[in-house]
Amino acid sequence: MPTPLVVSEVAKSFTMHLRDGVRLAVVEDVSFALKSGECAVLGGPSGAGKSSILKMLYGNYATDAGQIIVDHGGRLLDLATASPREVLAVRRDTIGYVSQFLRTVPRVAAVDVVAEPLVARGAEKAAARERAAALLSRLNLPERLWGLPPATFSGGEQQRVNIARGFITAHPILLLDEPTASLDARNREVVIAMIAEKKAQGVALLGIFHDADVREAVADRIVDVTAFAPRARAA
Amino acid sequence: MSEDLPLLRVFSLSKSYGSRIGCADVTFDLWPGEVLAVVGESGSGKTTLLNCLSTRLMPTSGAASYRMRDGAFRELYRMSEAERRFLMRTDWGFVHQNPADGLRMAVSAGANVGERLMAIGDRHYGRIRATAIDWLGRVEIGEDRIDDEPRAFSGGMRQRLQIARNLVTGPRLVFMDEPTGGLDVSVQARLLDLLRGLVADLGLAAIVVTHDLAVARLLSQRMMVMKDGRVIETGLTDRVLDDPREPYTQLLVSSILQV
Numbered sequence: 001m002p003t004p005l006v007v008s009e010v011a012k013s014f015t016m017h018l019r020d021g022v023r024l025a026v027v028e029d030v031s032f033a034l035k036s037g038e039c040a041v042l043g044g045p046s047g048a049g050k051s052s053i054l055k056m057l058y059g060n061y062a063t064d065a066g067q068i069i070v071d072h073g074g075r076l077l078d079l080a081t082a083s084p085r086e087v088l089a090v091r092r093d094t095i096g097y098v099s100q101f102l103r104t105v106p107r108v109a110a111v112d113v114v115a116e117p118l119v120a121r122g123a124e125k126a127a128a129r130e131r132a133a134a135l136l137s138r139l140n141l142p143e144r145l146w147g148l149p150p151a152t153f154s155g156g157e158q159q160r161v162n163i164a165r166g167f168i169t170a171h172p173i174l175l176l177d178e179p180t181a182s183l184d185a186r187n188r189e190v191v192i193a194m195i196a197e198k199k200a201q202g203v204a205l206l207g208i209f210h211d212a213d214v215r216e217a218v219a220d221r222i223v224d225v226t227a228f229a230p231r232a233r234a235a
Numbered sequence: 236m237s238e239d240l241p242l243l244r245v246f247s248l249s250k251s252y253g254s255r256i257g258c259a260d261v262t263f264d265l266w267p268g269e270v271l272a273v274v275g276e277s278g279s280g281k282t283t284l285l286n287c288l289s290t291r292l293m294p295t296s297g298a299a300s301y302r303m304r305d306g307a308f309r310e311l312y313r314m315s316e317a318e319r320r321f322l323m324r325t326d327w328g329f330v331h332q333n334p335a336d337g338l339r340m341a342v343s344a345g346a347n348v349g350e351r352l353m354a355i356g357d358r359h360y361g362r363i364r365a366t367a368i369d370w371l372g373r374v375e376i377g378e379d380r381i382d383d384e385p386r387a388f389s390g391g392m393r394q395r396l397q398i399a400r401n402l403v404t405g406p407r408l409v410f411m412d413e414p415t416g417g418l419d420v421s422v423q424a425r426l427l428d429l430l431r432g433l434v435a436d437l438g439l440a441a442i443v444v445t446h447d448l449a450v451a452r453l454l455s456q457r458m459m460v461m462k463d464g465r466v467i468e469t470g471l472t473d474r475v476l477d478d479p480r481e482p483y484t485q486l487l488v489s490s491i492l493q494v
Contacts, residue, residue, distance in 0.1 A: 017482030018489060059471060061478040084457050084471040085266060105431070105453065106424035 002071070004094075004172050004204050005034040005057070010066030010080065012052050013230075025230035026052045030066065032223050036172065039195060039205040039218045044225035050208045051100070053225065054175050056080075057206070058097045059087035070094060070173070092120055096174045098166030100181065102158040104151040111136065111146040114164040121169060128168075135164035139190055155182040167194055174198060176207035180214050192217045240302060242267045242408060242440050243288070248297035250287050256464040257283035261297070263459065263469070267407065268438045272455035272472060274445060274487070280464035281444045282412060288442060289329055289410045290319045301408075324354045328401030332413035334393035338385045338400065344371060345381040347400050355404055370399040374429060391422035395429065402433060409434075411443040415450055427453050448491055452476055460484045 010030040016022045027049040034040055042050040055061040057068055059079055068079040072094045077086060091097070096117070105113070114132035119125055136146055139160040145153065150161045159182050166174065176195075180188045188211070195218045198205060206223075209215040215222075241264035250257035258280035265271055273281045286292035288299060290311055300308040304326065311319070323329070331337040338347050348367040357363055368378050374395035385393050394414065401409060414430065415423040431454060434441055445451055451458055451472060458475045460468040460483065468481045479485045 014478075015480075017485050055477070060473050062470075062474060062480065084474075085269075087471055087474075088456055105428065107428040 001035040001037055001202075003033045003035050004071040005206075006067075006069045007032050007034075007053075007057070008067050008069075010053075010056060010068060011064045011230075012049065012056060012061060013064055027225065027228040028230040030228045034173065034204040034206055036202045036204050037199050038220040039199055039207065041215055041219040041222050042206065042208050042225050043215075043222040048225040049228065050225050051177055053228075054097070054177050054206070054208065058091070058095060058175055092117075094171060094173055096166050096169055096171035098163055098174070098176045098179045100177045102150060102162040102165075104149060104158070106151065107149055109147045110141070110150045110153070110161050113150060113161055114168055117165060117169045131168055132164060135168055136160070138194075139164055140187055156184065156187070159183060160187060163191060163194075167198070170201070171203070173204045173206075176205060176209075178208050178210060180209065180211055188214055241265055242269075242302050243299065244308070245288065245299045246297055248284070248287055248294050248299060250283050250292060250294045256280070258287065258461070259464045261459075261466055263466075265408075265440055265442065267440055269457060270434055270439075270441045270443060270455040272443050272445060272451035272458045273461060274448060274451050274458060275461035276446060276487075279461040281461050283464070284461070285410055285412055285442060285444045289323070289327065290314075291329075304407075324351065325404050326407050328404075328406040328409035330394075330397055330401055330409060330411040330414050332416045334385065334390070334397045337397040338393065340386050341384060343382045343384055344376065344388070344396055347385065347396060348403050351400055351404050366403060370403050371396075373433070374399040375425075389422075391418055391426060394418065394426055398426075398430070398433070402437065402439075405437070407440060409439055409441045411441060411445075413445055413447075414443065415445075415447065423450075430454060448476060448487065460487065 008031045011028045013023055013025040016024065030053060042053060044050060052061055056063050057079065063080040066080060070077050070079055070090060072090050077090065079087065079090065111129055111132045114135060115128035118128035118131060133146060141157060141160050145157065150158050153161065163179050180191050183191065192214060195205060243265040245261060245263050248261045249259045261284055273284060275281045283292065287294045293312060299311045301311055302308050329337065345364060345367045348370050349363040352363050352366060368381060371378065371381060376392060376395060385396055388396065415426050418426060427450060443454055455472045458470065458472040459466045460475065460481065462483045468475060468479065468484045475484060476488055479488045
């Protein structure tokens, strides 16, 4: 199987200038690879740096050191040093991301929030909306909500909009930050099935799942994040 | 293929007022369809930079070149006044914070929009009016208001009219100076949503000066943070806001009020 994502020796720390420049080391020497058609799960307790790793892979956090090599349409690109324009291109075509919380935009209807990544990749608006509606329906979001902006939705409803938005495209890599955290059992099952389909399509998935049932159902292997704990902190 | 070339290249641009620095040593490229937010507090030099880029102000040193519709780069500060004015009227837009600065308050809404079309040579009254009505509709101003003067409009409507006036000529680059400043929050949200949609649909490049980080987050892909006339941090908008590196950027981000 191809390996579309290789992470080597990545480190992340935060320097808090408003707190007398305290330096908070988060992870060090993060090294792993992701294969097409597998779902790897980042494991470890809260605060171990799981979310930070996902955010670095999406270009949302800067990296202090190391390389994040991604296969971007046949070209290898280091996300740790890529320009903003390159990161945006990778997000459009190569790496999808389901964040923990939906960042809502005023006045944009749920169905358009979901359709947007497809439209950004050049799909026709009507066709993208149809796909979006199908996904929302599969995730049991009541149809009367589709035309409304998600700002006033419940946590679980927003989460489902977010999942639909992340799953609508055919990105070869998909990052999932606790996509099932606020879902009920029925919708968790739907997401588990959707992840299985992505795997079957050859997508490489990397996720954080606190829910042990979901983790067991989807994980091909666990990447133990405690192995990347900064030495200074452990000492 | 032209997508791989920047629309605007800015190199080491500086503007000083005597010994006082307006902006200093600003370098960046802007690509077609890209929205760049310039943030910082008042006095940080962001408006001076915007005025230099839009050639409303001459820089003290540095260079900026713009890729014209024929594909050739032209040095902005070496153009004649007439050439610059032509660019301003056709290929560029400038949205002022105060709509009164960008509109003619004593002529009708329709004329405000139509005037830009006439400036590029359209003389057909019926066509101009039809285009004006279409553009008023796109900024959510009813056709029945076409003969009203902007003086009779609310602040939000005036701002939407100013946007229509700027976009009617199909510009490729729009400069915006605090486009939502001074508007009520609900009016702001509507305007932001409208701007987002128009920028995406038309594939516009834009440089948006704002002190409001939420506006920057919503509108821009890329961000420059300015302090004391200099660019102190730059990057993807969500990266700068979620993982700010510089002390001043951290201060700005931590000062956002949570609701």
